[in-house]
Amino acid sequence: MRITGYRTLRTVHHWNRPVGDANGVVAAGVTEVPVVLVETDGGLTGVGLGVHAEADRIFPALDGQDPRAVTALYDRMLAHTFKSGHAGTAFGTIGAFDMALWDLKAKMAEEPLWRTLGAADRFVPGYASGLDIALDEGELVRLYSGWAERGFTGAKVKGGLDADRDIERLTAVAEVLRANTRSPALMLDVNESWGRHEAVRLLARIEDRVELTWIEEPVRRWDVPGHREVARAARAAVASGENLTGLEQFHALLAADALQVVQTAGVWGITHFLRVATLAHGHDLPVSPVGYHANPLAHAAAAVPNHLVTEVQDTGSPVGITVDQVIADGGVVLGDAPGLGITVDESAVAGLDRTAGWSHPGGPHVRPPDAGLRLVPGTGPRGAKEVTP
Known part of the structure; x- marks a missing residue:
């Protein structure tokens, strides 16, 4: 079987509530979801979710190749872009293609990807997360009450x-989760919004009142001394890595013992996750995938020995x-459909308005000018920029 072509499309996700973080909010709760479909001469199509802006430039590395050689093709894509660099949208496009190739490999084996990758158990432990910074306390309680009903014992608050x-907000979520456990796991994600002058001081203030499991992205993603300083001052673990692209960006942080939970993002692909998990395992550290639509990294998480917990952001698609998965019992229960178990109805996507919030110039993916430079608190639950596409 050979790769013969690809197609791209975009769909949208309806969160049915505002979503965002300290950097910005999509008030309408509608975000775009890019999809890449890799075609073969054997009639199978691989599905990858994630940015595909560089698809025309990267696809020649795959054209005519055997899709079963996934890891070799991953390195081939990296080599294809080495002069201009493989960060940002280039790395995301490689990740989307990589996801589609793993989907094909498992489909060719007529088994779910978690089986292809060597996992023994279809259940992947998770924690609840909601991109929830724009919600007031009542809305927050209602959101996490739904997660508690599905058996979750941990949650991450923005x-x-x-x-x-x-x-x-952390205290309110803890009370909700106590329906399932005496000691809820609570995580706080500040999305790189603190500077070093804020991180240690503010975290100490929060930890005086709340037992945190981890603090996520307390400072800029590449700030090795900053992460190490927070890690030495905090009782909670420091988690980061979702925005790092390539193993080389993790080396300095791990060598400095600046992280206690190593994260990866679903948009960087499955091979990247597997390699980061191996690197973390070599440092005796756990790995935790960051949430993404359809939870594609759950298949890979089920197969690595140092998986801690997977972020689950929504129960819809x-x-x-x-x-083919069920969100229950505090995690993701993977199904038996071949590949990732993801099916795309292209007729349902045709004609959709794709001007959704993630790509808006004022959205959560745009860093505010005062991030890391604040001496006093922000303006509250709606203090981040709001975006109405």
């Missing part, structure tokens, strides 16, 4: 603009996408 508000 914050970083107002420590007092963060304490109130984007328009036109179905996935």
Whole structure:
């Protein structure tokens, strides 16, 4: 079987509530989801979810190749882009193609990807997360009550603009999760919104009131001394890595013992996750995938020995996408459909308005000018920029 071509499309995800973090908020709760479909001469199509802006430039590395050689093709794509660099959208496009290739490999074996990767158990432990910074306390409680009903015992709250508000929100979520456990796992994600002058001081204030499992991205993603300083001062673990692209970007952080939980993002692909997990395992550290639509990294998480917990952000799927999995018992229960178990209904996607919030110039993916430079709290639950596409 050979790769013969690819197609791209975009669908949208309806969160049915505002979503965002300390950097910005999509008030309409509608975000775009890029999809790449890799075609073969054997009639099978691989599905990859994630940015595909560099597809025309990267696909020649795959054209005519045997899709079963996934890891070799991953390195071939990296080599194809080495002069201009493989960060950002280039790395994301490689990740989307890589996901589609793993989907094909498992489909050719007529088994779910978690089986192809060597996992023994279809259950992947998870924690609840909601991109929830724009929700007031009542809305927050209702959101996490739904997660508690599905058996979750841990949750991650978005914050970083107002420590007092963060304490109130973490405390409220803890009370909800106590329906399932005496000691909920609570994580706070500030999305690189603190500077070193804020991180240690504000985290100490929060930890005086709340037992945190980890603090996520307390400073800029590449700030090795900053992460190490926070790690030495905090009781909680420091988690980061979702925005790092390539193993070389993890080396300095791990060598400095600056992280205690190593993260990867689903948009960087499955091979990247597997390699980061191996690197983390070599440092006796756990790995935790960051959430993404349809939870594609759950298959790989099931197969690595140092998987800690996977972020689960929503129980629904984007328009036109179905996935063979169940969110229950505090995690993801993977199905038996071949590959990733993801099916795309292209007719349902045709004609959709694709001007959704992630790509908006004022959205959560745009860093505010005062991030890391605040001396006083932000303006509260709506203090981040709001975006109405």
